Amino acid sequence: MADWRPTADFSALGRRAQLLAAVRAWFAERGVLEVDTPLLATSPVTDPNIEAITTVAPDGDALMYLQTSPEFAMKRLLAAGSGSIYQICKAFRRGERGRRHNPEFTMLEWYRTGLSLQDLMDEVGAIVALAVGPIESHYYSYQQVFEQHCGLNPHLASLAELKACARAHLDLNFDTDDRDVWLQLLMSSVLEPSLDPNSLSFVYDFPASQAALANTRSNADGIQLASRFEAFYAGMELANGYDELRDANELVRRIRDDHRRRADNGQILPPIDRHLLKAMAALPECVGVAMGFDRLAMLACDVARIDEVIAFPLERA
16 A cells, blocks of 8 residues: 555645635735744643644743644734734644544634624634635524424423433434533534534534633523634635634633533533633634545545545544
8 A cells, every 4th residue: 555645636735725825815805914923831721522633842841732723822913013914824632533633724714893793604604615616605603504304492301301302313322411522412413413514504602601702692582692603614714703802801701601611511621721821811802714625626626535635644643
C-alpha cells in the first residue's frame, strides 16, 4: 500500500486551492482584513464538548494548547480596533476522527462589526455559494424544528419527555439528567437528518443553556434564547454563528459552569484566558461565525469523506 501518497487527488487539491482564492477575493471585495494569529495558546476553550491537544511550552515545562479555534485571539484584535476581520487557519481538536473529521483541520472564521445576525447568515450563504453555486436558503427557529419533527417544545418539555422522544427514535443504552445532552442528541440524530439536503438550512434561537459565547435574550413568552445559529447543507453542519457576548462577568460565569460540567464528567479543567477577559471591555458589538473549510471543499468537490480534500490526514501525517 502506497501510504506515503496523498489521500486527495490533485484535481480535488486544485479545486480546493481555487476555493481558497475565491473566499479571499470575496472578503477583499468587502474590505474585510485577513489576519493571522498563533496556533499555540496558553488557554483553550472550556466547552466540555471540545478537547484541545496539549504540548509543552518551548521555553519550559508549562502546558500550552494547539488552538481549537482562533476565536479568542481574533476577539483581542477586534478589541484593539481591527474592525471586521477573517482568518483561514489550522485548528486542532482531540478525538475527532471520522468521515467528516480530522484532528487537524482548516477553519474559516470571520467577525463583522455593524452587521446583524441575519446579515451574517446572508454572508454564510454567499460563501457556500462559492463552493456549490446559487443556493436557496431556509430559516427555522430551534423550537420550530423540534415541534415539526419531534412534536415537542424544546424549551418547555420535561426531562422525561425529552428522554422518551430520544428513545422512541434511537436505540440507546445510557442515561443522564442533563437536558442539553438529550436536546443535542435529538438535534444531531433526528432533526439534522430531517433538514432538506438540497437547500441551506439555518437553525437559530437555541436554548440559552447552549449559548457558548453568544448573547442571550428573552422572547415574547419570557423564554431565554441564545442569539446564535447553525447552518446545514447536504446533511452536514457547516457553520456556527453568534451575536458575540461582550460581558466579561457573564463570560466568567459561563466558564465556571463549563468547569463544573467538566468536573462532573471527569474531564480536565483548562485555564481561563486572562488576555481575553481583559479585552472584553473593549470588544465592539459584532457578530462572528466559524465554518469548517474542509467541509466547504467537500461540497465543492462533491465527495463524501474529508480525506478526499486534504492531502495527508491523521494516519498519513
